[in-house]
Amino acid sequence: FEGITIVELAKRTGQNINYLKQILTNVGEKIDTEFDPITVDVAELIAMEAGVNVRRLHSDEGAVLEPRPAVVTVMGHVDHGKTSLLDALRLTSVAAKEAGGITQHLGAFVVSMPSGASITFLDTPGHAAFSAMRARGAAVTDIVVLVVAADDGVMPQTLEAISHAKTANVPIVVAINKCDKPSANPERVKIQLGSEGLLLEDMGGDVQVVEVSALGRTGLDKLEETLLFQAEMMELKARINGPAHAYVVEARLDRGRGPLATMIMQSGTLVSGQYVVVGAEWGRIRALRDMTGKVIEKAWPAMPVEIEGLRGLPMAGDDVIVVETEERARMLSTGRKEKMERDRLRKAMEEKFEIPDASG
Numbered sequence: 615f616e617g618i619t620i621v622e623l624a625k626r627t628g629q630n631i632n633y634l635k636q637i638l639t640n641v642g643e644k645i646d647t648e649f650d651p652i653t654v655d656v657a658e659l660i661a662m663e664a665g666v667n668v669r670r671l672h673s674d675e676g677a678v679l680e681p682r683p684a685v686v687t688v689m690g691h692v693d694h695g696k697t698s699l700l701d702a703l704r705l706t707s708v709a710a711k712e713a714g715g716i717t718q719h720l721g722a723f724v725v726s727m728p729s730g731a732s733i734t735f736l737d738t739p740g741h742a743a744f745s746a747m748r749a750r751g752a753a754v755t756d757i758v759v760l761v762v763a764a765d766d767g768v769m770p771q772t773l774e775a776i777s778h779a780k781t782a783n784v785p786i787v788v789a790i791n792k793c794d795k796p797s798a799n800p801e802r803v804k805i806q807l808g809s810e811g812l813l814l815e816d817m818g819g820d821v822q823v824v825e826v827s828a829l830g831r832t833g834l835d836k837l838e839e840t841l842l843f844q845a846e847m848m849e850l851k852a853r854i855n856g857p858a859h860a861y862v863v864e865a866r867l868d869r870g871r872g873p874l875a876t877m878i879m880q881s882g883t884l885v886s887g888q889y890v891v892v893g894a895e896w897g898r899i900r901a902l903r904d905m906t907g908k909v910i911e912k913a914w915p916a917m918p919v920e921i922e923g924l925r926g927l928p929m930a931g932d933d934v935i936v937v938e939t940e941e942r943a944r945m946l947s948t949g950r951k952e953k954m955e956r957d958r959l960r961k962a963m964e965e966k967f968e969i970p971d972a973s974g
């Protein structure tokens with residue numbers, strides 16, 4: 615048992631002690647004095663509630679970090695062929711064929727390469743209305759595949775995708791798609807991207823460009839190779855043991871099964887039957903499924919999984935944490951809901967009683 619005090623936690627997170635104590639109460643923990651040790655588990659929970667980057671706390675120092683698959687998000691303008699490209703990649707993948715049917719609407723799946731390495735792919739919509747979804751996609755990913763149609767060229771959501779990737783500090787691999795079309799002009803696309811500030815390898819930069827055709831199924835090997843190479847350079851690792859941390863990419867209500875959340879595992883091991891808090895919702899994992907729909911017992915970093923058993927519908931982008939007891943799950947969920955309601959009210963008040971600027 616390794617403990618930490620709330621005083622120490624305040625110091626390490628730069629947060630106010632009373633604020634942290636309030637959260638401690640919300641998660642159902644009691645301490646007599648500020649110098650009583652709390653478990654690292656609880657400390658992590660509190661830090662998360664306080665909006666502190668937990669990686670700093672759970673300094674994976676000492677924890678064993680192991681290589682993990684890359685998470686790759688496909689982004690680009692509407693109709694430039696993102697989904698088609700993913701479909702094509704899936705067919706070229708040996709293991710995906712072996713695994714059988716893949717649930718497409720979940721927007722996440724795993725492709726196993728002949729080399730044995732695997733990549734987790736996330737599909738995003740290109741329609742202008744889904745900007746928030748793309749921002750989240752960029753935030754949870756290791757690499758962005760920017761799909762640009764060779765005939766259409768750089769369009770508004772191409773630029774938006776570049777900006778999301780840059781904000782999230784995620785490397786971009788460009789896939790110039792639809793190269794089978796007679797009107798395709800990949801060179802023009804490269805020049806356009808270059809003038810938007812993307813330093814392409816052809817121009818001496820380090821952004822890799824691959825010319826592909828999802829329909830003609832050309833350039834796919836090269837794309838996979840490029841992604842694996844990029845991932846290898848990043849030396850992606852994660853803590854495999856210990857409590858799971860994940861992010862929701864999609865949530866929906868199923869008539870028979872209730873709320874379902876698709877999530878990407880970030881660290882730790884998620885085990886079927888555990889209590890989880892997902893955003894402001896909570897539940898006990900009744901069933902854990904991989905992206906082929908198979909019921910599994912455990913999930914590890916970079917795996918997309920679907921959980922069943924939540925009491926309410928979470929939101930895409932919500933984080934997933936594991937808690938020890940039902941009581942704590944309930945409390946955390948209630949605490950978060952109350953906070954959301956307070957924030958909502960405060961915002962509504964501010965809007966209603968907006969005080970005119972006195973300076974002018």
Ligand code: GTP
Pocket residue numbers: 690691692693694695696697698699738739740741791792793794795826827828829830
């Ligand atoms: P959103 O998800 O709506 O943003 O679209 P998307 O980027 O996923 O595009 P999608 O894969 O749905 O493809 C759009 C259209 O382009 C479809 O009609 C595809 O058949 C076509 N298409 C996709 N890839 C290619 C390609 O390589 N060559 C040609 N000729 N057509 C393609």
Ligand code: MG
Pocket residue numbers: 696697698737738739740
């Ligand atoms: Mg699509």
